[in-house]
Amino acid sequence: MMQLGKINTLEILRETDHGVYLVDEENNEVLLPNRYVPSTFKIWDKIDVFVYLDNEERLVATTDVPYITLGNFALVRCSQVNNFGAFLDWGLVKELFCPFKEQAFKMKPGGWYLVYCYLDEKTERLVASSKTNRFLSNKNLTVNQFDEVDVIVSHPSDIGWNVIVNKKHTGLIFKDTIFTDVNVGDTFKAIVKKIRPGNKLDIVLGQIGYRNIEPNAKRVLEMLEDNSGFLNLTDKSDPEHIKEALQMSKKSFKKAIGTLYKQRQIDIKTDGIYLVKQG
Incomplete structure (x- = not known):
């Protein structure tokens, strides 16, 4: 299925005076203008194109790759502002529009802004928004600690x-x-x-290094972070003190701090272990 605002792999269907028409698996067609047509090609050759609307709101394809695509974030430059909003340079002939209501701060020509590209349901146009937080949510996390x-x-x-x-x-x-x-x-x-x-x-x-650390080493790191980067424990500490502080045996503790020391994530001194800041 052909997707507006994304890179599509389509087949060359036929040649015309204005370019070549491309087709997807559902027989939807789109024009690839002459300026983007390869110097040599065959009918049914596959080609990667970006599909969007031209200045006359017609579906069109291009081999140019934009700086941002549908559903993504990117830093882009504002080229001009009119009474309706700002126009952003996203690497294509037709610029990406950002209405005033979607601007976190009023955009100015020459300024660079982090935006999100989405499809406006009312106009069916690709537009930008610098109010990026409204496209993000932490309600249902898809990440875990140490990922x-x-x-x-x-x-x-x-x-x-x-x-x-x-x-x-x-x-x-x-x-x-x-x-x-x-x-x-x-x-x-x-x-x-x-x-x-x-x-x-x-x-x-x-x-x-966090991601590949075994569980006991992760536990030691967590405790270090919760205690300002220091634990009053060493490989000579009493097993009961280690168990009380970390809920692990002395053998497991020694293995854990050995792993962290080799990874240069901690420093072991006579008074305890210290978290090493990663530079």
């Missing part, structure tokens, strides 16, 4: 940076865990550090 996730930096806060997690949820990276330059629109691999009450996601960058 590796893809994040897009959304906007700053007093305590860090808000991020979009796996294009579905909102999360927060606290400023004291950031050791690199961060800007709106940046994309990173990250880790779900903690899930707080209300399904709030604490995210950290770069600590990919």
Whole structure:
């Protein structure tokens, strides 16, 4: 089925003076204008195209790949503003429209904005919105603690940076865990550090070791994080003290801290173990 706003693999059906017509498995047709037609082709050749509406609201295909597609987020530049809204450069001849009601802050020509591309049900047009949070929800989380996730930096806060997690949820990276330059629109691999009450996601960058740590090592990390990065326990501690603090045997504890030490996630000193900040 041909999908508006997405990359489609279609077959070349016939050639005309204006270009070639492409067809999907349900016999829906769309014109690929001459400027995008390959120099050599055969009827029934398959071709990847982006399908959208041209300036006359007609379905059209292009081999150009836009900076953003339906259901995705991207940082794009505002090229002009009129009485109805802003027009964004998304890499195609026809610009992407963002109405005033969908602007978190009034857009200005030359400015860069993180937006979400969606299909307006009333006009059946592709439009943009910089009110990105309304397309995200943490009600039913699809991630777990220590999962590796893809994040897009959304906007700053007093305590860090808000991020979009796996294009579905909102999360927060606290400023004291950031050791690199961060800007709106940046994309990173990250880790779900903690899930707080209300399904709030604490995210950290770069600590990919979390995902593959065995359960007891995860438990030690959790306790370190909950105790300001320090535990008054070592491999010489009394087994009962270890059991009381971590609900594990001394043997399991030693194995866990050995794993974390090799991964350079903790430092072991005479007075206890310390969480190493990941830089």
